[in-house]
Amino acid sequence: MILRWFGRKKPEEEARKDEQQPAVQQPPAPEPAPEPAAVEPAEPEPLPEPELPPPPAVETPPPPPLAPPSKPEEREDEPETVPAEAESDAEEDAAAEPVAALAADEEKPKKGWFARLKEGLSKSSSKLTEGITGIFTKRKLDDEALEELEELLITADLGPTTAAKVTAELARTRFGKEVSPEEVKTTLAAEVAKIVGPVAKPLEINPALKPHVILVVGVNGTGKTTTIGKLARQLRAEGKTVMLAAGDTFRAAAVSQLKIWGERTGCPVVARDTGTDAAGLAFDALEQARREGVDVLLIDTAGRLQNKTGLMEELRKIVRVIKKLDETAPHTTLLTLDATTGQNAHSQVEVFRDMVNVSGLILTKLDGSARGGVLVSLAEKFKLPVHAIGVGEGVYDLRPFDAEQFSRSLMGLDA
Numbered sequence: 001m002i003l004r005w006f007g008r009k010k011p012e013e014e015a016r017k018d019e020q021q022p023a024v025q026q027p028p029a030p031e032p033a034p035e036p037a038a039v040e041p042a043e044p045e046p047l048p049e050p051e052l053p054p055p056p057a058v059e060t061p062p063p064p065p066l067a068p069p070s071k072p073e074e075r076e077d078e079p080e081t082v083p084a085e086a087e088s089d090a091e092e093d094a095a096a097e098p099v100a101a102l103a104a105d106e107e108k109p110k111k112g113w114f115a116r117l118k119e120g121l122s123k124s125s126s127k128l129t130e131g132i133t134g135i136f137t138k139r140k141l142d143d144e145a146l147e148e149l150e151e152l153l154i155t156a157d158l159g160p161t162t163a164a165k166v167t168a169e170l171a172r173t174r175f176g177k178e179v180s181p182e183e184v185k186t187t188l189a190a191e192v193a194k195i196v197g198p199v200a201k202p203l204e205i206n207p208a209l210k211p212h213v214i215l216v217v218g219v220n221g222t223g224k225t226t227t228i229g230k231l232a233r234q235l236r237a238e239g240k241t242v243m244l245a246a247g248d249t250f251r252a253a254a255v256s257q258l259k260i261w262g263e264r265t266g267c268p269v270v271a272r273d274t275g276t277d278a279a280g281l282a283f284d285a286l287e288q289a290r291r292e293g294v295d296v297l298l299i300d301t302a303g304r305l306q307n308k309t310g311l312m313e314e315l316r317k318i319v320r321v322i323k324k325l326d327e328t329a330p331h332t333t334l335l336t337l338d339a340t341t342g343q344n345a346h347s348q349v350e351v352f353r354d355m356v357n358v359s360g361l362i363l364t365k366l367d368g369s370a371r372g373g374v375l376v377s378l379a380e381k382f383k384l385p386v387h388a389i390g391v392g393e394g395v396y397d398l399r400p401f402d403a404e405q406f407s408r409s410l411m412g413l414d415a
C-alpha cells in the first residue's frame with residue numbers, strides 16, 4: 001500500500017522497517033514517535049527542479065514574534081516561518097507531526113539500495129570495467145599492463161596517488177601472472193575499500209543538543225538544498241523534530257525550493273526576503289529552534305564562488321553569529337560536492353575548508369557521473385568523513401556511505 005505524505009500513518013514499526021539504512025545514525029535510545037495527528041491527505045509534490053515555482057500559499061497565521069534578545073550584527077526584518085502544515089497548530093506541529101507518514105512521502109524505489117547504487121555508478125564503472133577488460137584480456141600482468149591500468153585509474157578520477165597505490169598492490173600479489181579482468185576488478189575493489197573505509201562515517205546527531213545545528217555549505221548547484229530535504233525526511237522518519245533555515249538569502253529560487261522541501265517533509269522553514277542578512281536569519285532560526293526544543297536545525301547557505309571574498313565573509317559571519325547563542329554550534333558543517341565535477345571537487349574542499357571548519361562531506365550526483373572515482377581521491381587526500389552519497393534527485397536517493405558497497409559498485413561487481 002502506498003501511503004501519501006500527509007495521509008494516514010503507518011505504524012511506527014513499519015516506518016522503521018522502511019528506514020533500514022538511514023543516512024543519519026540513530027541515537028542509542030530514540031524517543032517513541034509521537035502519535036500521528038490526523039491531517040488532510042495530499043498528493044506528493046513532483047521532485048524539485050533547479051528553478052522551482054513558488055510554494056503553495058501557506059494560510060496559517062505567522063508564529064508568535066521572536067523575542068528580541070541580544071541582536072546579531074545587522075539584524076533586519078523578522079524572518080517568516082513557513083509552518084510544517086497549513087491547517088494545524090504551528091508550534092506543536094514540530095513535535096507532533098506524524099513521523100511514520102514521512103517514511104511514505106513518495107513511492108519508494110522498487111529496487112534495493114545496492115542495485116540503485118550500482119546503476120547510479122554505472123557510468124563510472126563501465127568506463128573502468130571496459131578499460132580493465134581491454135587491458136587484461138589474455139594478458140600477463142607486466143609493467144606495460146600496470147602502466148595502462150594506472151593511467152586508466154587516473155582518468156577515472158581516482159587520482160595519481162590512489163592509482164599508484166592500488167596498481168602497486170596488484171603488482172605485489174600478481175606480477176608476471178595471467179590475470180583475468182574479474183580478478184583485477186575484485187582486487188581493485190578491495191584496495192579501494194581499504195582507502196575509503198576510514199572515511200565512511202554516518203552522520204551522528206547528538207540527542208543532547210536542542211538543536212544539533214548542521215550548516216550545509218557548497219558551491220551553487222552541488223545539491224545543498226536537495227540534500228537538506230533528503231536529510232530532513234530521514235531525520236523526521238526517525239522521529240526527530242527538524243527545522244530548516246533558508247540561509248541562501250541571495251536567490252529567491254533557493255528559498256522557494258527549501259520551502260517546498262519543508263512542506264514535503266513536514267518541517268518548518270525559517271525564511272526571509274531575498275537580499276537580507278543570512279547571519280541574522282541563521283541567528284533567528286537557531287533562537288526559534290532552541291525555544292521550540294527542536295532536535296535538528298539544518299541551515300542552507302549560499303554558494304557563490306564567483307564572489308569568494310563575499311561568500312567567505314558571509315559564511316564566517318553565520319558561524320560567528322550562531323556562536324553567540326551556542327558557542328559549540330554549528331555542530332556539523334557539511335560540504336556538498338557534485339561528483340560530476342571530478343577533480344574540481346578537490347579545489348572546492350580546499351576553498352570551503354578555508355572558509356569554515358568543514359566536518360564532513362556529502363557526495364551528490366554519483367548517478368549522473370562518470371567520475372565517481374573522485375570520492376576515492378578525496379578520501380585519500382583529505383581524510384574527511386564522507387557521511388552520505390546521493391544517487392538521484394528523489395527523496396530516498398541519499399544513503400550513508402558504505403565503503404564496501406561503493407567500491408564493488410565502482411568496479412561493476414555484485415554485492
Ligand SMILES: Nc1nc2c(ncn2[C@@H]2O[C@H](COP(=O)(O)OP(=O)(O)OP(=O)(O)O)[C@@H](O)[C@H]2O)c(=O)[nH]1
Nearest residue numbers: 050220221222223224225226364365390391392393
Ligand atoms: N541526479 C542527481 N541530481 C541531484 C542530486 N542531488 C541534487 N541533484 C539535483 O541537482 C540540482 C541542484 O541541486 P540543489 O539542491 O538546488 O543545489 P544547491 O547546491 O542547493 O544549489 P543552489 O540552490 O543553486 O544554491 C537539482 O536539480 C537537484 O535535483 C543527486 O544525487 N543526483
